[in-house]
Amino acid sequence: MISVWAPRADSVRLRRLTPAGATISEHPLDRSDDGSGWWSADVAMAEGERYGFLLGDSTDLRPDPRSRRQPRGVHGPSALFDPARFEWTDADWTGRPLAGGVVYELHVGTFTPEGTLDALIGRLDHLVDLGITHIELLPVNAFSGDWNWGYDGVLWYAVHEGYGGPAGYQRLVDAAHARGLAVIQDVVYNHLGPSGNYLPEFGPYLRDGQHTSWGESVNLDEPAVREYIIENALMWLRDFHVDGLRLDAVHALHDEQTPHILRQLSERVDALSTELDRPLTLIAESDLNDPTLILPRDSGGYGLTAQWSDDWHHAAHVALTGETEGYYADFAAPDALVKVSEHGFFHDGTFSSFRGRTHGHPLPADVPSWRLVTFAQDHDQIGNRAAGDRLTESLSPERLAVAAVLTLTAPGTPMLFMGEEWGASTPWQFFTSHPEPELARATAEGRIGEFAKMGWDPAKVPDPQDPATFERSHLDWGERVAPHHAQLLDLYRRLIALRQQNPDLTDPDQTRTRASLLTPDAPPEARAFRMDRGRTSVLVNLTATDVEFDVDQGAVVLFETSAPRTGPGSISLAPDSAVIVGRES
Numbered sequence: 001m002i003s004v005w006a007p008r009a010d011s012v013r014l015r016r017l018t019p020a021g022a023t024i025s026e027h028p029l030d031r032s033d034d035g036s037g038w039w040s041a042d043v044a045m046a047e048g049e050r051y052g053f054l055l056g057d058s059t060d061l062r063p064d065p066r067s068r069r070q071p072r073g074v075h076g077p078s079a080l081f082d083p084a085r086f087e088w089t090d091a092d093w094t095g096r097p098l099a100g101g102v103v104y105e106l107h108v109g110t111f112t113p114e115g116t117l118d119a120l121i122g123r124l125d126h127l128v129d130l131g132i133t134h135i136e137l138l139p140v141n142a143f144s145g146d147w148n149w150g151y152d153g154v155l156w157y158a159v160h161e162g163y164g165g166p167a168g169y170q171r172l173v174d175a176a177h178a179r180g181l182a183v184i185q186d187v188v189y190n191h192l193g194p195s196g197n198y199l200p201e202f203g204p205y206l207r208d209g210q211h212t213s214w215g216e217s218v219n220l221d222e223p224a225v226r227e228y229i230i231e232n233a234l235m236w237l238r239d240f241h242v243d244g245l246r247l248d249a250v251h252a253l254h255d256e257q258t259p260h261i262l263r264q265l266s267e268r269v270d271a272l273s274t275e276l277d278r279p280l281t282l283i284a285e286s287d288l289n290d291p292t293l294i295l296p297r298d299s300g301g302y303g304l305t306a307q308w309s310d311d312w313h314h315a316a317h318v319a320l321t322g323e324t325e326g327y328y329a330d331f332a333a334p335d336a337l338v339k340v341s342e343h344g345f346f347h348d349g350t351f352s353s354f355r356g357r358t359h360g361h362p363l364p365a366d367v368p369s370w371r372l373v374t375f376a377q378d379h380d381q382i383g384n385r386a387a388g389d390r391l392t393e394s395l396s397p398e399r400l401a402v403a404a405v406l407t408l409t410a411p412g413t414p415m416l417f418m419g420e421e422w423g424a425s426t427p428w429q430f431f432t433s434h435p436e437p438e439l440a441r442a443t444a445e446g447r448i449g450e451f452a453k454m455g456w457d458p459a460k461v462p463d464p465q466d467p468a469t470f471e472r473s474h475l476d477w478g479e480r481v482a483p484h485h486a487q488l489l490d491l492y493r494r495l496i497a498l499r500q501q502n503p504d505l506t507d508p509d510q511t512r513t514r515a516s517l518l519t520p521d522a523p524p525e526a527r528a529f530r531m532d533r534g535r536t537s538v539l540v541n542l543t544a545t546d547v548e549f550d551v552d553q554g555a556v557v558l559f560e561t562s563a564p565r566t567g568p569g570s571i572s573l574a575p576d577s578a579v580i581v582g583r584e585s
Helices: 117-121 123-132 165-178 221-237 263-275 310-321 324-331 334-345 377-384 397-409 437-453 466-472 476-483 482-499
Strands: 002-005 012-016 023-028 038-041 052-053 103-106 135-138 141-143 153-159 183-186 206-212 215-218 244-249 283-285 307-308 350-352 355-360 373-374 414-416 514-517 528-533 535-543 546-549 556-560 565-567 568-575 577-581
Touching: 023 221, 038 135, 038 414, 052 546, 103 355, 117 165, 123 482, 135 141, 141 565, 153 221, 165 183, 183 283, 221 244, 263 283, 310 324, 310 334, 310 373, 310 397, 310 565, 324 482, 334 514, 334 528, 373 577, 397 535, 397 577, 528 546, 535 546, 535 568
Parallel strands: 103 135, 103 414, 135 183, 183 244, 244 283, 283 307, 307 373, 373 414
Antiparallel strands: 002 038, 012 023, 012 052, 141 153, 206 215, 350 355, 514 528, 528 535, 535 577, 546 568, 556 577, 565 568
16 A cells, blocks of 8 residues: 655656666555545555655656655655564664763764765774763755755655665664664754755645744644654654654744644653663753753653753853853853753853843753753764864863863763764864755855854855865774874773763762862863762863862772872862762772
């Protein structure tokens, strides 16, 4: 049975094709009598067979909105793919909860020289050795062109063919589970890409007159569109054995229905988790600082597992770099890093100068701290800089080590961005490969104009359509064995191991974290900071002089970025260094 939701079509025909594109046959579809907008026909098709739909009198073939495979890209015909044909070897996989985990964010196309899912399998042992528990893949859904960040996807059910398609994706998840790694897939439900988006020809997938920052808003007033989203989420978790989803920019989901689609999604995912008997994770990216996302449904929340904490990133970034432009301005406040360490959100009903209004809500003290995903670098905070420069570009090796300590001892669930563990020197820039010349030009000009308004030198903004921009963004795996890169990589390994061994560092109780600033009058990047988590203390000196910290009698140094001087009840840190002290178990 072949079916498609196309309420805008007067008629629908199925066209079957050879792999070369020649027509084999056409079959008219029957409209459902219930007025739902569904069309169907009883046509038997073989695995891998190419097909598409003709809408009304048009002779332009359109891919299936629920296509599982696009062998010739999003402008070409679909191919039948049965996910049940794969022979999984992960029957013993019981999943991994997010609590206590360490997440590693990566982009398939630039993580390896080959840029494929199979090549990624060959690097999984590196992540296991590092101590990673969850890998988070930037969007892999089908997009126009050969390379893209993934947020311009237009066929959400298909895996980009250049990465290895859906079969390659299944091989990756199976291999990850064999190594004890959970897989989180980044999905984008708030907008569609600008090239290859044929969905509006089928039905009202987009809401007229309402836009997000990236295009027209998805029409969540339409029940069939809501179900299209929810069934896509369940597909990843059920058919591809994925362990969780990262939900892109949920603040851009314009939903006035009750219940909210995020609550509907969490209900359906929790039901599937019970059916599969393994934990399934939903992580929201949100600009709202609203705990409703992660509060339990019986308390009026949406029941999502976790949400990203941009506030923690901003506070850490300002402390490490001293940058205070744009949205970083408020985080120069002396209490910024202290507040996000103790309470999760910095803006929790306070005035945001960047937004020009009060912003956020307090995070209740009984929310487990691991429900906030914290990071010093991620794809957005690097890639949306004009030159796509990492912290490596502006920080000394000593400060990079301090950044590692801050990231891996924060109360949240820590996340690393690919290559961060060895201080990768390669940039990660914004890249696209739109085949339409006008769209390509508009994308490049828009990028330059955006940064010009922010005061960046337009000459330093790389052309996103230039293949060299994409090539520059690939990790250089050879550099990780160079002395200072290898030293940082070893530091990350030891830090993650300590985090997993020391229960204070994964304690979910927010109230057991106390933070303080020793030098409140110093510039943001020249301060001394301490964070006490139970009986374990994290001491950080970003000043230009030695700083002495009080410590408990009998406390020992558990970790150091450079050798401190210890005395009775005190410890002295050199500039740009950090130590972790506590009780030996």
